[in-house]
Amino acid sequence: MVLVFLSLKSSAEMIFHARLQLGWKAMMEVVSSTVFLCMVIGGVLAVERVGGVLWAWVAATGSAAFFGWMVLLRYEKIDWTIRTDLTRKLFGEILPTGALLLLFSVYNKVDVLILEHFKGDAAVGIYGLAYKAYDNLVIGAAFLMNSVFPGMASDFARGDRMSVVKRFKGLFKVLVAGGVVLAGGVIVFAPFVIEILGGKEFMPAVIPLRWLSMATVFSYLNHLTGYSLIAFGKQRVSLMIAVGALIFNILLNWWLIPLYSYEAAAVVTGLTEAVVFMFSMLSIVYFFKSHTEE
Numbered sequence: 693m694v695l696v697f698l699s700l701k702s703s704a705e706m707i708f709h710a711r712l713q714l715g716w717k718a719m720m721e722v723v724s725s726t727v728f729l730c731m732v733i734g735g736v737l738a739v740e741r742v743g744g745v746l747w748a749w750v751a752a753t754g755s756a757a758f759f760g761w762m763v764l765l766r767y768e769k770i771d772w773t774i775r776t777d778l779t780r781k782l783f784g785e786i787l788p789t790g791a792l793l794l795l796f797s798v799y800n801k802v803d804v805l806i807l808e809h810f811k812g813d814a815a816v817g818i819y820g821l822a823y824k825a826y827d828n829l830v831i832g833a834a835f836l837m838n839s840v841f842p843g844m845a846s847d848f849a850r851g852d853r854m855s856v857v858k859r860f861k862g863l864f865k866v867l868v869a870g871g872v873v874l875a876g877g878v879i880v881f882a883p884f885v886i887e888i889l890g891g892k893e894f895m896p897a898v899i900p901l902r903w904l905s906m907a908t909v910f911s912y913l914n915h916l917t918g919y920s921l922i923a924f925g926k927q928r929v930s931l932m933i934a935v936g937a938l939i940f941n942i943l944l945n946w947w948l949i950p951l952y953s954y955e956a957a958a959v960v961t962g963l964t965e966a967v968v969f970m971f972s973m974l975s976i977v978y979f980f981k982s983h984t985e986e
Contacts, residue, residue, distance in 0.1 A: 697753040704760030716763050724756035795934045799941060799964075803957040806945045811953050819954035821890045822897040823961075826904035829874050833867055833915040845923040857980060863916050871909035878905035900958035907962035910969045917972035929975050937968045 701720065708717040731748040804823075808816045840863065847855040878885065882898045882905070890897065921930045941964045948956035 697750065697757045700757035701753055701760060704757065704764055707764055708760070716760065719763075720756040720760045723759045724752040727755040728752035791931055795931070795938055799934070799938050802938070802942055803945050803949075803961065806942070806949050807954060807957050810950045815954050818894060818897045819900055819957055821886065821894050822901035822904055822954070822958065825878075825885055825889060825901055826907070826961075829878065829905070829908050830911045830915070832870060832874075833912040836863070836867070837915045837919040841919050841923060844920065848923055848925075853980075860916070860920060860976075864913070867912040867916050868909060871912035875905045875908045878902070878908070897954075900954050903955065903958035904961060907958075907965045910962065910965035913969050914965060914972065917969060917976055920976055921972060924976075924979060926975065926979065930972070933968055933971045933975070936971070937964050940964060940967055 701724075705717050705720065708720075728748050728751075731751060804816055804820065807819055840859065844856065844859055847859065879902050882901045883895065886894055886897045886901060918930055921927065941960060944960045944963065945957060948960060952959075
């Protein structure tokens with residue numbers, strides 16, 4: 693049941709994105725969170741904890757989907773005609789993006805698996821805490837790019853190259869500044885962050901967290917280049933870069949983790965982000981130059 697609700701919710705969100713109506717998308721999240729909170733306060737979880745969580749999730753997702761489609765049916769004209777030519781085209785664009793997301797899922801876990809293989813659970817626990825903190829640092833870039841992606845794709849579809857370049861340069865500056873500030877803050881306050889999150893027994897995680905924080909700038913910029921390549925219809929380029937980065941990450945981790953443990957895993961993460969940025973940025977520069985010459 694929840695898969696149906698998730699599909700309906702995601703479909704409504706995609707339409708709101710395409711129409712640049714992000715306010716309605718935000719309202720869907722408000723509805724979902726409010727329903728879930730009300731069910732928790734109403735004591736659903738007290739009766740059956742696991743089952744209660746699941747039912748609350750189903751109800752929240754269903755409510756958000758219902759709200760989204762009520763808005764769409766009221767204000768938008770939906771064409772329900774099935775077009776095989778458009779379906780084939782969409783699948784051709786979706787498959788590389790789906791494969792890209794799958795590769796990122798593997799990339800996020802492969803260093804942990806190699807670390808566990810060579811160094812055991814204790815090293816995984818230390819690195820896992822540092823990586824979790826780092827993972828939350830980059831959420832800001834994802835939120836920003838999610839909000840500007842529809843506009844970027846719209847500018848490109850209209851052939852407004854000047855707006856695309858201007859938007860890209862502005863976002864580049866914002867993300868560099870945000871990444872540098874966050875990285876500097878984490879380097880300084882890493883001991884305090886780790887003590888708050890894990891306690892004094894996890895203080896060895898300070899060093900990998902500092903290494904990971906230096907990857908924040910590249911990670912922020914990779915959100916920009918990654919979303920840009922998708923907006924420009926270059927999903928296959930992103931997929932090729934991701935495959936190369938994954939191979940690079942696995943080989944380097946397999947070599948260095950036995951020697952330097954979780955510190956190596958943190959450094960390799962930063963190096964991988966730098967490699968992804970270098971090749972994706974080169975692809976975008978080439979793309980801009982080729983379209984300017986046209």
